[in-house]
Amino acid sequence: MSVPDRRAQLFRMEEARRHTQRQFDMIDRQIMRQMTAIIPQLKLQRIGHRRRNPADARALLERYRLKLAAITLQRQHEIDALSRKLARQDAAIKALRARLPPNLIRA
Template structure:
């Protein structure tokens, strides 16, 4: 029996583990987005100020939005960082295995996405 199929199985498992790690990062991103969506109504300015002739300041809303997004992201940042590092290690291991055994690339993996405020 040739070791080639064993290497393919190992590569398949490594790629499956990488996809799972990426899914975990995507879940965190969706959770942060969902929490921010739920917070938007509380970030809106009170309507009473507009009756006095002064329109609400849109920059104030953006500042509140960004500060809340930063806070939510900061809560999850250690988990995000750990998963991002794990994803990079998995990418390097997959690349090394492909290179070492001359296995063909089946599509390049995108770089890990940074989750957080810009």
């Protein structure tokens, strides 16, 4: 394969990796959007009488973590698949860059 063909292939591979990363980021944004919508429902809950005992922030944080884990678990198969795909793409790009002359590789 000629150098221009390898450079074109490298460009296509890098573009495919950027697309995969955008998909991964989109899932992350969707999870964060869901969590943002859930936060008002979690509310700080007071223990005992409202004036004597302050709200329990630890309980709020625990409820938040449980909800986040549940939502993330629903999307875990997509997250895992995209993570594996990104790893494969990174390895392929690294291998192709190793075959190109150093002065023709753009950062």
